[in-house]
Amino acid sequence: MKVGARNKIEAEVTQIKKGDVMCAVKVKLSGTDIMMSSVMTTDSLDEMSIKVGDKVHVYAKAVNVLLGKD
Amino acid sequence: MKVGARNKIEAEVTQIKKGDVMCAVKVKLSGTDIMMSSVMTTDSLDEMSIKVGDKVHVYAKAVNVLLGKD
Amino acid sequence: MKVGARNKIEAEVTQIKKGDVMCAVKVKLSGTDIMMSSVMTTDSLDEMSIKVGDKVHVYAKAVNVLLGKD
Amino acid sequence: MKVGARNKIEAEVTQIKKGDVMCAVKVKLSGTDIMMSSVMTTDSLDEMSIKVGDKVHVYAKAVNVLLGKD
Amino acid sequence: MKVGARNKIEAEVTQIKKGDVMCAVKVKLSGTDIMMSSVMTTDSLDEMSIKVGDKVHVYAKAVNVLLGKD
Amino acid sequence: MKVGARNKIEAEVTQIKKGDVMCAVKVKLSGTDIMMSSVMTTDSLDEMSIKVGDKVHVYAKAVNVLLGKD
Numbered sequence: 001m002k003v004g005a006r007n008k009i010e011a012e013v014t015q016i017k018k019g020d021v022m023c024a025v026k027v028k029l030s031g032t033d034i035m036m037s038s039v040m041t042t043d044s045l046d047e048m049s050i051k052v053g054d055k056v057h058v059y060a061k062a063v064n065v066l067l068g069k070d
Numbered sequence: 071m072k073v074g075a076r077n078k079i080e081a082e083v084t085q086i087k088k089g090d091v092m093c094a095v096k097v098k099l100s101g102t103d104i105m106m107s108s109v110m111t112t113d114s115l116d117e118m119s120i121k122v123g124d125k126v127h128v129y130a131k132a133v134n135v136l137l138g139k140d
Numbered sequence: 141m142k143v144g145a146r147n148k149i150e151a152e153v154t155q156i157k158k159g160d161v162m163c164a165v166k167v168k169l170s171g172t173d174i175m176m177s178s179v180m181t182t183d184s185l186d187e188m189s190i191k192v193g194d195k196v197h198v199y200a201k202a203v204n205v206l207l208g209k210d
Numbered sequence: 211m212k213v214g215a216r217n218k219i220e221a222e223v224t225q226i227k228k229g230d231v232m233c234a235v236k237v238k239l240s241g242t243d244i245m246m247s248s249v250m251t252t253d254s255l256d257e258m259s260i261k262v263g264d265k266v267h268v269y270a271k272a273v274n275v276l277l278g279k280d
Numbered sequence: 281m282k283v284g285a286r287n288k289i290e291a292e293v294t295q296i297k298k299g300d301v302m303c304a305v306k307v308k309l310s311g312t313d314i315m316m317s318s319v320m321t322t323d324s325l326d327e328m329s330i331k332v333g334d335k336v337h338v339y340a341k342a343v344n345v346l347l348g349k350d
Numbered sequence: 351m352k353v354g355a356r357n358k359i360e361a362e363v364t365q366i367k368k369g370d371v372m373c374a375v376k377v378k379l380s381g382t383d384i385m386m387s388s389v390m391t392t393d394s395l396d397e398m399s400i401k402v403g404d405k406v407h408v409y410a411k412a413v414n415v416l417l418g419k420d
Contacts, residue, residue: 314384
């Protein structure tokens with residue numbers, strides 16, 4: 001499936017912090033040491049049955065990516 | 071300055087596509103071959119005077135990062 | 141593929157308005173008369189080669205869905 | 211009141227899951243079997259006094275709507 | 281109507297920059313000198329018939345508000 | 351540092367509500383009585399060590415700002 005998000009990166013799940021409604025998932029971008037985080041509902045986490053070690057794709061719409069410059 | 075976004079990655083600007091109101095900026099994450107895109111207003115681009123070759127930081131709030139799993 | 145967005149709806153593309161950097165795509169939710177709109181970069185549109193009549197899935201993260209009440 | 215979001219759909223609240231800071235609200239789009247979810251702060255939920263059975267409007271900015279294609 | 285966004289501020293439209301698909305609207309928060317900007321589709325702008333001088337409400341979901349600290 | 355968000359406002363932290371995964375931070379815009387809210391992960395809050403009374407900057411991408419008109 002193709003998804004209309006400019007940013008699609010392969011990653012591996014390294015940590016899951018599960019709360020009552022929301023949870024935070026940490027991933028490491030494949031072939032790098034770069035960590036990223038995703039927050040989703042615990043319902044989504046359960047439905048996808050995401051667990052540590054899983055290979056996933058990271059998606060972010062370009063409009064939600066911000067740039068900063070020193 | 072610290073910014074309350076979980077995802078902060080060093081990158082270099084590789085391409086700028088400037089439209090009437092919005093523009094798209096492509097960056098390459100430092101030390102990798104991973105490309106990401108950011109869409110912002112042309113006013114923001116001009117104010118930050120972003121140009122190809124600039125070192126920037128990529129920010130994305132974790133709530134706007136989506137995971138996909140095969 | 142499973143995607144960690146709570147909202148995933150089948151739809152058909154009914155209209156595409158293409159701008160210089162961004163484009164707007166109208167879709168009709170399958171089996172209903174409900175119209176929705178998506179804005180993406182023209183690069184995304186071209187990469188997915190979306191055209192009128194295409195069957196697509198609409199995704200929206202629950203955190204980006206707002207409720208209003210009279 | 212008119213709101214500058216391209217996507218405005220009538221719906222009925224079917225389920226509320228309330229957490230410490232955030233809550234998830236499930237709605238069914240009127241005249242359909244399509245379910246959608248919204249995540250908001252519990253403060254917003256309390257202020258709007260949303261409860262199961264309420265008629266609401268679902269809003270999503272077009273920039274936050276993603277399309278996927280098989 | 282009540283809207284489930286934590287941030288709702290009265291403002292006045294001071295400038296409109298209309299592009300092919302998207303447009304940028306500048307507003308001044310009422311009783312202050314603080315300027316804010318909103319980007320929407322030109323379709324939304326036309327539907328709401330927003331013009332300079334209009335009194336509007338600014339909405340932003342709390343999840344899309346970022347804090348920075350020196 | 352310059353950040354590519356059209357909306358950057360000085361504010362002071364007035365309240366913090368900390369949950370298991372997410373937290374809500376209330377701020378008052380400097381020189382006004384306008385309150386705004388930001389939701390972030392508790393990890394971000396801890397990393398920035400934000401506390402009541404802190405001077406912060408509020409950022410919101412223009413694409414995530416919605417206008418409403420009566």
